Amino acid sequence: MSEPSPDNLAGLREHVRAWSEELGPITPRLERDPSSVADYLGSAAFRAQARMAVPPEYRLPPQGPDEDLVPGHTTAVHRVVMAEEMAAVDPAILLAAPGASMAGGIVEVMADDEQRQRFFRRVQEYPTWTFFALTEPAHGSDAMGVESTLAPAGGGDFELSGAKRYVGNAARARLGVVIARTRPGPLGIAAALVDTGDPGFTATPLPTLGMRGNQVCAVEMDRVRVRAEDVLGRHLPASRRGIWSALRFLDGFRPGVAAMAVGIARAAHTYLTQHREELPVDSTERVRAMGRRVDAARLMALDAARAYDADREDAGHRASAAKYRACRLAEEATAEALVLLGPGARIDHPALDRYARDARAVEFMEGTRNVHRLNVFQGVVRGRLSAA
Numbered sequence: 001m002s003e004p005s006p007d008n009l010a011g012l013r014e015h016v017r018a019w020s021e022e023l024g025p026i027t028p029r030l031e032r033d034p035s036s037v038a039d040y041l042g043s044a045a046f047r048a049q050a051r052m053a054v055p056p057e058y059r060l061p062p063q064g065p066d067e068d069l070v071p072g073h074t075t076a077v078h079r080v081v082m083a084e085e086m087a088a089v090d091p092a093i094l095l096a097a098p099g100a101s102m103a104g105g106i107v108e109v110m111a112d113d114e115q116r117q118r119f120f121r122r123v124q125e126y127p128t129w130t131f132f133a134l135t136e137p138a139h140g141s142d143a144m145g146v147e148s149t150l151a152p153a154g155g156g157d158f159e160l161s162g163a164k165r166y167v168g169n170a171a172r173a174r175l176g177v178v179i180a181r182t183r184p185g186p187l188g189i190a191a192a193l194v195d196t197g198d199p200g201f202t203a204t205p206l207p208t209l210g211m212r213g214n215q216v217c218a219v220e221m222d223r224v225r226v227r228a229e230d231v232l233g234r235h236l237p238a239s240r241r242g243i244w245s246a247l248r249f250l251d252g253f254r255p256g257v258a259a260m261a262v263g264i265a266r267a268a269h270t271y272l273t274q275h276r277e278e279l280p281v282d283s284t285e286r287v288r289a290m291g292r293r294v295d296a297a298r299l300m301a302l303d304a305a306r307a308y309d310a311d312r313e314d315a316g317h318r319a320s321a322a323k324y325r326a327c328r329l330a331e332e333a334t335a336e337a338l339v340l341l342g343p344g345a346r347i348d349h350p351a352l353d354r355y356a357r358d359a360r361a362v363e364f365m366e367g368t369r370n371v372h373r374l375n376v377f378q379g380v381v382r383g384r385l386s387a388a
Ligand SMILES: Cc1cc2nc3c(=O)[nH]c(=O)nc-3n(C[C@H](O)[C@H](O)[C@H](O)COP(=O)(O)OP(=O)(O)OC[C@H]3O[C@@H](n4cnc5c(N)ncnc54)[C@H](O)[C@@H]3O)c2cc1C
Pocket: 131, 132, 133, 134, 135, 136, 137, 138, 139, 140, 141, 142, 165, 166, 167, 168, 210, 211, 214, 216, 361, 362, 364, 365, 366, 367, 368, 369, 370, 371
């Protein structure tokens, strides 16, 4: 895949920054009531995001002038730029948006042409939210432990049963992708397209403190019918059908999650620079150092995205390194900002309080720091990453 040119990236950054700032005033409402996103769906930010998540060959003609901001294929580098800019205002602008999102990512990697046509046609019936369900009540970091079952139900069809947790947007989604088990062992994990209107599917929003715009849900599936043609990867060899593809596609989204953490840290840093007069006199160098760490974490997220776009074998390890570094920074920067602003900062500075809560949540999205540390270690041991 060709590298987006620096000019394109600068233009994209500028555009997304402008949209995000325009949506800034709605973010306290989104945080109180994630369903209020429905009142803002006409905004360019939401419409263009939905369009960018559809591969160009499946896109319908644009409805408005700014919708084709990225006319070609949206790369991991594009996602990094967008995620940072949106998260610097509020990650909810990204996470509450309708569109193909992560489900679209796995459909791109695993679906055949007929499945892609169907999925992306439905996603373009704006607004259509989607979800991607991997995590279970007893299995988060150990994705291989998936217990939900996709069992034969006659006529080539299947029945999906089990429970999923912390699934973003599931309660407002019309369709999504669920990871489930067809048989024991690593090759027995499959991905299926699921229609949330089908009998046996329920999604209930969970009470959360951070990333509230994402409206994470508990999902219960009680013998949900899955047609044979809705099981992804029919055309792929068995080794590429299940968890391998799921993990591979996550490598492409993870730099974007790292960029979200960069955006949160940047927001905390910017907040401090705007409230200089309230900071201790000896804090100048600490604030500057925070700014330098934000710049370094951004470079790591971009580097990981480039590795993924170039299909390099170190992409997953670099994505882990970027996410590890950025999430640590987001938590440390927001905590430091609260300390610098003194006792009562969480009450007196509600925006900063939200950044700190969102920083804790982004730590869990697409794998925690401990898991990524293990993956970086594997990269070093296998000679794919330098230990320097
Ligand atoms: C805002 C948000 C949105 C999310 N969206 C989705 C979504 O759309 N779809 C979805 O499927 N999931 C989603 N998740 C779930 C997320 O992927 C999981 O929370 C994450 O994978 C961790 O799993 P867990 O919560 O079960 O924690 P656990 O796996 O139980 O981990 C708990 C703690 O144990 C540590 N730990 C676990 N294993 C090891 C190990 N081997 N070595 C060292 N330490 C270890 C972890 O680092 C962590 O600190 C979302 C989560 C959040 C917070």
